[in-house]
Amino acid sequence: MQAGEVPKINMSSWEVGESRYLPGMEIKRLGKERFVVYIGPQHPGSGHMRIIIKVDGDVIVEADPDLGYVHRTMEKLSEGRAFIKIIPLVERMAILDACNVTLPYVEAVEKLLGLEPPERAKYLRVALCEINRIASHLYGFGIFGVFLGHSTMYMWGFGDREVLVELAEKLTGARLTHTYPIFGGVRRDAPQNFTDNLRKAIRYLRKRLDEYRKIFLDNPVIRRRLEGVGIVPKKVAVDLGLVGPNLRASGVEYDVRAIEPYEAYDELDFEIPVFEEGDSLARAWVRVEEIKQSLRILEQIADKLDKTKGQQIMHDRFWAKAPPLYKKVFEAEGRVKLMPLFAILRVPKGRSFARTEAARGEITYYVESDGKDKPYRVRIVSPSFRNAIMFKYVIPGHRIADLPAIYGSFDYFPPEADR
Amino acid sequence: MSSTDKLKDFSEKLKENLGDLAKKVEIHKGFILVEVELDKFKEAAKKLKDMGFDHVKSLTVVDRIKDGVFEVGYHVSSYLNKELAKYVVELVTNVPRDKPQVPSLVDVWPSAEFQEREAYEGFGITFEGHPDLRPLLLAPPVAELKPMRKEFVVKEEGIYRELPKKEETQASSKRSG
Amino acid sequence: MAYLSVWTLTERVISIVFWGIVKLIFWPPIYQFVIIPGLAAAMVVVISIIWFERKAAARVQMRYGPWEVSPRLAGYLQLFADLIRYSFQEIIIPRTVDLMPFLTSPLFALLLSILPLAVIPVSPVKWTWPLTPSAMRYSVLIAAALTTLSPIFIVAMGWASNNRFATIGSMRETFLITAYELSAVIGLFSVVATVHSFDFTKVVAFQGGGKWLGLINPLALLATFIATLISTSAFPFEISDAENEIVAGPFTEYSGLMYGINMGSAYIKRWAMSILIALAFLGGWRPYIPPPNAGYVTGYLIPSLIVTAKAVIVMALMSFLRAVYGRYRIDQALHVSWKYVFALAIAGFGLAILEGYIL
Numbered sequence: 001m002q003a004g005e006v007p008k009i010n011m012s013s014w015e016v017g018e019s020r021y022l023p024g025m026e027i028k029r030l031g032k033e034r035f036v037v038y039i040g041p042q043h044p045g046s047g048h049m050r051i052i053i054k055v056d057g058d059v060i061v062e063a064d065p066d067l068g069y070v071h072r073t074m075e076k077l078s079e080g081r082a083f084i085k086i087i088p089l090v091e092r093m094a095i096l097d098a099c100n101v102t103l104p105y106v107e108a109v110e111k112l113l114g115l116e117p118p119e120r121a122k123y124l125r126v127a128l129c130e131i132n133r134i135a136s137h138l139y140g141f142g143i144f145g146v147f148l149g150h151s152t153m154y155m156w157g158f159g160d161r162e163v164l165v166e167l168a169e170k171l172t173g174a175r176l177t178h179t180y181p182i183f184g185g186v187r188r189d190a191p192q193n194f195t196d197n198l199r200k201a202i203r204y205l206r207k208r209l210d211e212y213r214k215i216f217l218d219n220p221v222i223r224r225r226l227e228g229v230g231i232v233p234k235k236v237a238v239d240l241g242l243v244g245p246n247l248r249a250s251g252v253e254y255d256v257r258a259i260e261p262y263e264a265y266d267e268l269d270f271e272i273p274v275f276e277e278g279d280s281l282a283r284a285w286v287r288v289e290e291i292k293q294s295l296r297i298l299e300q301i302a303d304k305l306d307k308t309k310g311q312q313i314m315h316d317r318f319w320a321k322a323p324p325l326y327k328k329v330f331e332a333e334g335r336v337k338l339m340p341l342f343a344i345l346r347v348p349k350g351r352s353f354a355r356t357e358a359a360r361g362e363i364t365y366y367v368e369s370d371g372k373d374k375p376y377r378v379r380i381v382s383p384s385f386r387n388a389i390m391f392k393y394v395i396p397g398h399r400i401a402d403l404p405a406i407y408g409s410f411d412y413f414p415p416e417a418d419r
Numbered sequence: 420m421s422s423t424d425k426l427k428d429f430s431e432k433l434k435e436n437l438g439d440l441a442k443k444v445e446i447h448k449g450f451i452l453v454e455v456e457l458d459k460f461k462e463a464a465k466k467l468k469d470m471g472f473d474h475v476k477s478l479t480v481v482d483r484i485k486d487g488v489f490e491v492g493y494h495v496s497s498y499l500n501k502e503l504a505k506y507v508v509e510l511v512t513n514v515p516r517d518k519p520q521v522p523s524l525v526d527v528w529p530s531a532e533f534q535e536r537e538a539y540e541g542f543g544i545t546f547e548g549h550p551d552l553r554p555l556l557l558a559p560p561v562a563e564l565k566p567m568r569k570e571f572v573v574k575e576e577g578i579y580r581e582l583p584k585k586e587e588t589q590a591s592s593k594r595s596g
Numbered sequence: 597m598a599y600l601s602v603w604t605l606t607e608r609v610i611s612i613v614f615w616g617i618v619k620l621i622f623w624p625p626i627y628q629f630v631i632i633p634g635l636a637a638a639m640v641v642v643i644s645i646i647w648f649e650r651k652a653a654a655r656v657q658m659r660y661g662p663w664e665v666s667p668r669l670a671g672y673l674q675l676f677a678d679l680i681r682y683s684f685q686e687i688i689i690p691r692t693v694d695l696m697p698f699l700t701s702p703l704f705a706l707l708l709s710i711l712p713l714a715v716i717p718v719s720p721v722k723w724t725w726p727l728t729p730s731a732m733r734y735s736v737l738i739a740a741a742l743t744t745l746s747p748i749f750i751v752a753m754g755w756a757s758n759n760r761f762a763t764i765g766s767m768r769e770t771f772l773i774t775a776y777e778l779s780a781v782i783g784l785f786s787v788v789a790t791v792h793s794f795d796f797t798k799v800v801a802f803q804g805g806g807k808w809l810g811l812i813n814p815l816a817l818l819a820t821f822i823a824t825l826i827s828t829s830a831f832p833f834e835i836s837d838a839e840n841e842i843v844a845g846p847f848t849e850y851s852g853l854m855y856g857i858n859m860g861s862a863y864i865k866r867w868a869m870s871i872l873i874a875l876a877f878l879g880g881w882r883p884y885i886p887p888p889n890a891g892y893v894t895g896y897l898i899p900s901l902i903v904t905a906k907a908v909i910v911m912a913l914m915s916f917l918r919a920v921y922g923r924y925r926i927d928q929a930l931h932v933s934w935k936y937v938f939a940l941a942i943a944g945f946g947l948a949i950l951e952g953y954i955l
Contacts, residue, residue, distance in 0.1 A: 037760045043843060058764070058926060068556030073573075075541075076566060080573055111448040147840045149923035155657035221832050221921045224928055238498045241474035241530025252498050259504045353449035353494060353507055355476070364494065366479045381477040381534070389533050400764065401925040404840045418556055 039403065041069045048414040051391055051403070058399050065391035071418040078378040083109055083369075084342040086378065088179045093382060094416040095176040096161075097136045099128040100358035101382065101416070106181045107262060108354035108367040112347050113183060115315050120308040121185040122264040127198070127301045128171060128180050129263075129356075130294040134205070135164040136359030137287045137411075144284065144408035145216060148225055153216045160208055163201050170194055173335075183342065184315030188335040195302040202295050202302075209291060217284060226281035230394055230406035233278055240393060243383045244361020245286040246410055250278035256357040264304070270297050280409035287411070318342075346373050358383055360411055384417035426451070429506055436470055437463060450494060450507040457521070460512045464493070464527045467510060471500040475524075476507065478534035480542050484569040488513040489542060491521050493531065514544065523549035541567030622892045624726040629714040632900045633871050633907065638710060641908055642863040643675045649915040685852035690758075693849060697756035702850065702857045705749035709865035712739040712872065717797050719881060719899040721890050725797075735796040739872060740784050746865060747773045747827070753858070754846035765845025768835055768926050775933035776826040779941040780869075783820030786813060786941075786948035787876045790955065800880035810877030812951060816944030817877045821914075822937045824873070826929065828866040830914050832921040833929050866911055874906035 040050035050066040074093065078086045090105055091098040103125065110116065117125070138161040145153025165175050171190055172178035180187055216222055232242065237250035247254055255272045257265045273289030275282035312319060318339050326337050349371040355364040361383030368377040387410055395406055423446075430451050434444050437453065440463045445452045455463040477494040492511040497503035514521055523546035525532050533555060535546045540554035540562035554562040564571060621627060628634055647662060651670065654661025662671030689698065715738045717725050725732050747769060754766020787809055788794055791802045803809055810817040826833040837845030844850075847858045874880065881899035890896075924932065 035760065035763075037764070055764075058767075068558075071556040073566070076571075076573055108449065149834060149838065149840070150921070151653060152657050155659060159658050219921065221924060225923075225925060238473050239529045241476075241528070247498065253501075254498045254504060259501070351447045351450075351452075353447070353477075353509070355449075355507070362476070364477045366477060366494065368481060377479075377481045379477055379479040385533070386476075386530070389530065392532075399925060399927065401835070401838065401841050405925075 037400075040066075047407075047412070048418075049412075051395075053395070053400070053403070055400060058401075060396055060398055060400060060403070063391050063395040065388055067385075067388055067414070068418055070415045074419045075378055075380060078375060080374060082343060082373050083345050083347055083375060084182065084338075086375070087182065088177065090380060090419075091177055091179060092415075093380075093419050094136070094358070094360075094384075094413060096139055096165075097132050097359045097416075098176060098178050099125065099132045099180050100136075100356060101363055102179070103129065103181055103263075104354040104356045104363055104365040105367065105378070105380075106183060107356070108352045108365045109183055109347060111352040111354065112350050112367065112369055113317075114348075115184055115317055117185045117263075117315055118312055119264075120189075120305070120311040121181075121313040121315075123301055123304045123308060124171070124186045124190060124313060125181050126264045126268070127190075127298065127305065128168060128178065130297050130301070131164050131168050131171070133359040134291050134294050135161045135168070137291050138164070140287065140360075140408075140411035140413075141212070141216070141284075144411070147404035147408040148222060150216060150219070150222060153212070156208075156212065156215075160205065163204060167194075167197060167201055170197060182338075183345070184318045185313045187338075189313050189330070190305055195305050198298060198302045202298055205291070205295060209288060212288065217281070217288065223281065225405050226279065226284065226409065228279050229398065229402050230280045230283075230409060231278050232390070232394055236393070237278065240389050241386055242361075242390060243386050244357070244359070245290060246283055246361065246387055246390070248273065249275045249282040249286045251276040254362075256355050256362050260355065262354075262356055264301075267304075268297050268300050280405050283409040283411075344373060346371065347375070360384055360413060360416065361387065380419055382416045382419060384413045385419070387412055388417050426506075433508065437466055440466065447509075450509050452492075452509045452511055454511045454513075457512050457514060460510075461522045461524065461527065464510060464524050467495060467508065468527050471497050471503045472508060473497050473499055473528075475528045475531040475534065478531055478538055479509070480538045480544065480567070482516075482542065482567070482569045483513075484516070486513075487516050489516060489519055489544060491538070491544065493524060493528070495528065519544040520547055521545070522547050523552075525549055541565065543568070618892060622724075622896055624724055625714060627724075627896065627900075628716070628718065628726050629710070632897075633718065633867075633904050634710060634713050637904060638713075638864050638867045641867055641904070641911065642860060643679070644672075645863065645908070645911050645915050647672055647675050648912060652916055679856070682856035683853050687852040687854055690849055692758045694756040694758065697752050698849075699854075701749040701752040701756060702854050702861070705746045705753070706857050706861040706864065708742065708746040708749065709861050709868055711745075712742040712868045715739050715742065716871070716875060717800075718903050719886065719896050720797055720801065721886055721895040724896045732795055732797065734794045736784065736788055736794045736799065736876070739796070740781050743865070743869065743872070744777050744781070746861070747777075750846050753850075757846065757849040759848050761842040761844075761848045762846050765837060765842050765848070768842075769846060771926060771930060772826055772833075772835065772933075775930050776823040776937070779819050779933060779937045780823035780827060782938075782941040782945050783816045783823060784872065784876055786816035786945040789945060789948040790952040792952060796875055796880075799876060800882060803879040804882050806879075806883075808877065808879045810873075810879075813877075813944055813947050815940055815947055817873070819937055819941035819944050820869075820873055820877070821910075823933070823941070824866065824869040825914055825917075826933055826937075828862045828869070828914075830866065830917065832917060832924055834923050835926050835929055838923055866914060867907065870907035870910040870914070871903060873910050874903050878906045878910070880906075 035055045037053050037055060038050060039053060041048055048070045050069070052064040052066055053060045054062040072092065074090055077089060081089065086105065087102050091102045094101050138157045142154045142157030145151070145157060168178060169175045171194060172180045172188060232250045234251045237247050237252060242250070251274060253272055253274045258272055270293045273286050273293065275286055318341055321341060322339060329335060329337055347369040349369055351366070351368045353364065353366050355362055363383055364381045366379035367375055370376040390410060395403060398406065426446050430444050430446055433451065433453060434441060440455055440459050442454045442456060472495040475493050475495050479492045479494060481490040483490055490511055490513055492509045494507050494509050496507045512521065519542065521544055523535060525535060526548065535549055536552060536555040538544050539546060539552055540557045543565040546552060621631065630636060651661045662674035665671055665677050666673040714726055715735055717732065717735065722729065727735065750769050751766045754762040754769065787799050790809060790813065791799050793799065829835065829837060837847060847855060850858055881902045884899055884902050886895045886899060
């Protein structure tokens with residue numbers, strides 16, 4: 001590209017966006033030519049996306065996120081698939097958060113079917129959800145670390161995530177794409193010594209979290225990079241509709257697990273960590289606190305799983321019609337074979353909406369059925385997609401070097417955003 | 420059930436607040452549907468915003484090809500008001516398929532900006548007054564096809580492929596046998 | 597008889613060739629520029645230091661580090677394998693670059709990084725000095741001047757690449773040059789104020805008897821050390837080629853051996869600076885004093901190895917910070933270097949003047 005050539009971008013956003021800068025982040029426009037830099041999609045610090053930034057010296061004056069590099073048309077594909085086949089499809093958007101992102105879909109269909117999973121199935125779902133949440137946060141920390149040039153945090157985050165991935169493998173048989181919750185229950189029962197392993201993992205992670213604080217969050221260089229960077233005030237966070245830890249770091253106490261408890265969350269005792277600062281450091285701290293709360297939830301879940309040992313994990317409506325072989329397999333191996341019933345499952349006519357708190361924030365599904373074996377419309381809004389808007393409004397006014405600090409702190413995950 | 424009662428109470432309250440703006444208020448599974456006429460759409464949105472619904476969760480467009488309309492719905496809820504946060508309200512309006520134009524609600528709910536762009540590229544719905552209406556996820560030539568509309572049929576490979584004609588199957592089975 | 601005379605002749609020829617080679621090797625310009633502490637030693641040290649850096653970081657990060665290539669040597673040969681790989685990789689030259697500066701600047705940068713080693717003494721014996729004794733009187737000045745030359749070519753690389761990331765990277769480098777160069781030079785020159793001489797041999801002679809300048813003037817040593825960290829983009833200051841922000845900064849468009857040279861020249865500059873620090877602050881070849889009429893080994897090889905060993909310790913210390921710190925933002929690094937390192941250097945210089953007056 002020639003040096004003076006400026007790509008054609010709709011400049012109308014710039015004119016309107018000018019008045020929308022965050023307080024203290026207003027930009028003086030100098031009359032000189034701005035420099036356009038394409039960050040991504042083949043950039044070591046961008047992920048599968050592109051951010052087109054205009055810089056004035058070292059300061060970003062305009063940022064335009066360009067999503068869609070890993071768009072897989074999940075909504076459209078869902079319209080041509082049987083209900084059960086959509087679960088493994090949609091979990092591909094965030095494989096390390098697979099249970100959390102498929103759960104609202106399962107719940108939405110369960111609402112249409114008018115059934116509720118048995119107690120033990122709920123506990124098992126929550127167990128996997130929390131395991132996924134911690135794994136996802138650790139993954140986020142790893143990426144965050146490498147964005148800031150802190151390779152130790154990267155290795156630690158990915159190394160300790162392995163503990164949780166193995167737990168998930170013990171529970172579901174798959175390291176990442178578990179397809180664990182299905183309509184009316186879960187796919188497999190927990191193996192014999194699962195709760196012991198779970199407790200061991202909890203003890204280990206508690207110890208490690210302290211070390212993370214020492215080397216990463218209290219590291220003077222990292223603190224200087226994060227403190228006061230990418231501040232999102234409360235009102236802006238609400239207006240932009242941010243979700244998850246990013247919202248809670250700006251002082252909004254909103255967590256679907258507490259607002260509209262799904263599965264077994266109303267029986268569990270946990271807190272919602274909220275920070276007021278709204279900067280990158282607060283967003284990192286929210287995640288650490290959330291991991292602590294998730295460990296607390298997992299401890300309670302371990303007790304509950306011990307208490308409900310041997311109970312059924314599939315709703316009666318499906319389980320009663322299961323062939324005797326299935327029941328034998330369940331008793332011997334603790335796993336539910338996929339019911340033939342699901343392949344021809346017709347869901348009653350109606351619309352339903354479900355939301356859950358995934359690791360990166362609230363994920364919502366709108367499912368509409370017209371009484372056939374395929375949904376009429378599935379609408380998925382993932383947390384990263386709702387967070388993507390921050391690139392446009394939070395990044396301008398910062399330096400290029402702040403871009404990874406902000407990007408990493410928002411834990412933005414392109415495959416999840418693009419769906 | 421107290422929760423259903425609560426929902427009913429709340430939908431009554433919604434009806435009262437919106438007055439004659441709302442064409443109908445229905446309770447669905449997981450959300451309350453409020454349908455309004457196209458020309459009163461923005462007014463109703465402003466009213467909901469004043470009530471405390473401060474963000475858009477999901478912009479859901481459903482292509483009702485049989486009725487010849489797009490159903491444009493904004494699932495909204497609240498972050499700051501904890502009582503309202505328990506409910507999700509869908510503000511719905513129907514637009515004719517041959518003239519898909521809706522007033523943009525970005526100035527009411529800025530959080531709808533990217534979702535309106537997504538609806539624009541998928542269904543070809545024009546949001547009037549949107550500050551920056553251009554495709555978001557899709558490349559412009561793909562967005563031209565309006566792929567989310569029902570008349571756009573996805574051609575799939577693998578096990579979803581239509582069965583080949585009879586002679587072909589026999590031929591292939593002979594070959595493999 | 598004839599047989600014997602042929603034998604003597606051969607012996608003669610062999611001895612002439614052998615001593616000729618020895619003489620050539622220990623000819624100061626060759627010895628210092630190419631062997632110790634020049635290119636060959638720098639290569640071995642840099643490879644060892646990178647290996648050490650990777651091994652140490654791996655230890656902290658719960659992994660093995662280099663291993664597979666030679667498990668018995670704990671993966672030491674991995675770095676040689678990398679070197680070979682770099683040298684056989686295709687060098688891609690984009691069409692839009694400014695060809696001459698693009699190709700020549702990495703070589704100049706490498707050459708100028710190592711050039712200070714050709715003007716410093718590594719032994720007190722007069723015949724080993726690469727400069728004439730009258731020029732040697734200004735060796736601190738010449739060496740310091742030569743260390744400041746290579747960054748210009750890094751900026752030139754970024755400019756010649758015609759790439760936006762490279763331009764931003766070289767812009768950052770420019771900012772950093774202005775920030776660290778002054779501190780580094782003032783830190784190094786504080787030695788001159790104490791010793792009252794620009795002569796490295798006198799500087800080292802002054803430090804006899806454990807009176808190391810690094811001990812009596814730690815402020816100047818610290819300022820020079822941090823300025824060196826900034827200048828060679830060691831970890832908390834790895835800014836001009838920060839991977840996650842601007843790909844590889846000025847080196848974005850370079851590939852294959854050219855990239856290897858660029859990566860190596862930062863380490864080699866760190867090596868040259870370590871040698872200067874070892875000479876100026878850590879006593880140079882002291883406590884060793886060569887005997888009168890010293891030969892090649894006692895008068896040249898041993899003192900140069902002592903200097904090398906001290907410099908290796910300094911360099912290992914610089915590399916160890918990788919595992920612990922993240923990276924500063926450019927404005928924060930400038931803030932650190934102008935507000936603290938520069939003040940430290942000035943304070944060190946003041947202290948040096950005071951000491952020069954007293955001692």
